[in-house]
Amino acid sequence: MNRSTVVLVHGAFADATSTWNTIAGVLIQRGHPVVAVANPLRGLHHDAEYLRAVLATIPGPITLVGHSYGGAVITEAATGVDQVSALVYIAAFAPDEGESAGQLDEKFGGRAQQISQARPLPGPAPLHGPPHIELSIVAAHYRDAFAPDTDPETAAVLAATQRPLALAAMLEPAGPPAWKTLPSYFAISTRDQMIPTDGQRNMAERMDAITIDLDAGHASPLSHPHPIADLISTASAA
Template identity: 40%
Template sequence: MPLPTIVLVHGAWADNASWNPVITSLRERGYTVLGAPNLLRGAVWDSTYVGAFLAQHTSGPVVLAGHSYGGAVISGAALKGGDVRALVYVDAFIPEVGEAIVDILPGSGSALAVPDPTSVLDIVAYPGAPEGDVDTYLKRETVDNSFAQDLSEDVRDLVYTTQRPLALAANTTPLDAVAWKSLPSWALIGTEDRIIPPATQRRMAERANATIVETPAGHVSMLAAADVVAGVIAAAAESVDVEDAPVVA
């Protein structure tokens, strides 16, 4: 029986290597897996870019999974390219239309929802930035204490050392349409997440009518509980009827 293609979208301060253990697990189950580049510039632009990736790099049904900020990106990208049949949110934002990340975290208890962002982030200028925009990096203590606190010291060091910057504008850009309103969704919630607290994830997942799975992991469940994450993605894939895919001449 043919299987859908699985496309993974990484989150902020990361790249596709953050999915490596999950990719290995899914490939062992027989799935074709691709990692889509996430530019980390803003939800509208990033979702458009991923939509173009889907249109040009996939054929047939797709299961689209996103981690953290990548959840906002897949919510838009699924409407912009490819034959996306299901969404999987991993420790992720699941925004409503018109809702930016900056609207979600205040009052949640997130380690990032602090009066002074420079206490948890390093903020730097980047060439060609729109007026007022900057790049943000996680401070080492933020990685160690909040972002990846359940991982080994060596892995935490790699997370810190290899991080890619998230533009501040990415937190303030809302989407004008979201795919979870029309596609079945799954949500993996790390119950030890200190970046998007579990209660906040659960509220968004319930709003999206997502199938919820919880695991005792922090914000990077893909590294802390790769087999659980792969299992949730595989469950979404198993729900897809590949036989009804349109035939492309």
Template identity: 40%
Template sequence: MLPKRLLCAAVLCLCFAGAGALAQTTPAVPSAETPPAGSQSGDEPATQPAEEASAPQAPAPAPAMQAPPAATAAPTAAASAPNTPPAMPLAGPVRNIVLVHGAFVDGSSWNGVVAKLQQKGYHVSSVQNPLTSLADDVAATRRVLAREDGPVLLVGHSWGGVVITEVAANAPNVAGLVYVAALAPELHESAVDVMKHAAPMPAGQNISADANGFLWLDRAHYRADLAADVPETVTRVLAAAQVPIAAKAFNEPVDQVGWKEKPSWYVLTTKDRAVSPALQKQMAERIGAKVVPVASSHLAPVSHAGAVADAIDRAARELSRQQ
């Protein structure tokens, strides 16, 4: 009996030893596959743009098995800045244009400009701002920037100028800025603060807040105040589809200023009844922008899409020569 007991004990020892060896080797497989699993979560660019950009840089499976701590460090760094666009090299021509709309319109207000720029060979993206807060519009713009491959020219119209001012300071792939009849605040200034530098404009008298704290422009005054040089048939559609902006957004200051470190251009609308041409000139001088005057109403992207596209094209070409 003793030999049989010894034999059974030996078999049991071999079984436990084999299970232990298997337990020690199996963790290495998941750790080597961790980067691909992380890249699947990057399929949601709206919440994890930086992680999506960092996925191609994840360590290969073999190095991860040799040094597991190094393999897990990359996802942690990406998660620490989910709204920060990827650090893209600024070498080469500027072929990416990102357009940011203003209040009382949506991204379709850029349609004419988009078509003109696409004809010139640019890769164009138009942000859809929720207009619920400055932070929300900044996040929406950063999500689009995170998807761009190469240097970007960031363009803002009206309220969109506040958004691009905040975004550009934290976007290494932004090569320059174009303001189109846009607000260009100084550090810690809000849209309301900027508008105080000039006399009240007619459009401001026809804006009212609803019970939910959103601002609307009176339909009866939409064409006269924003788009006097746009056909009435078009302005009726724009007025019907206007997107209200949260009143609180106009009082939210920028925490960083991109125009202090990026070259800027300013499309100045000389027939504007929403943002004073005198104020536009003052802002353009303050930020050191190259001024392109256009005899247009406030909605220049609609009424003068060709002129706005040409100004953007010239800015992109100048930036490309500097690369």
């Protein structure tokens, strides 16, 4: 039997390296094939199509993992992809059909709207749709809101190297969710300010996910890599 390939999808205001390096190392040591995807962060449907193209190149079973906004991307991208066998959400959005990450952010009281700054995107603005801008976290708020478990020097580097998110990614409504047909797992951060804990529990409960609680802020892959790797290994073996 083929060993499940773990595909890791980062979220907004981060990148694949900063989010997944330690977890990828643990999983590789355990014998898991690992692919850490560079999420484009340009729009939910665009990002999901990009991820689907990556998944099409991977044979055998896939355990698909998403952190933060990456959860919305895996939710849409895995629908109808037969080789995906399980979904793992890490302090993530898990929208139902018709929901957007922005709607969930507002519903659950996340801080993204209060601590982000906008800048225009190059090129002509679309005739229809959201404003042609991208968002990043104001550096002074990065540590307290996004990565409170890191030291100030690490947080400063993360803030300086964060990848912005196009506003379209927050506003586009999701399609049919893969969690309605696939086994799902959820690592809930109990001190999260970006996607508050009650919101994570709400999403985990409606998908009937197997959950673990982490005493962590939003950037739990940095502060709790080993229990997250354990949850991914559990999902891969199910």
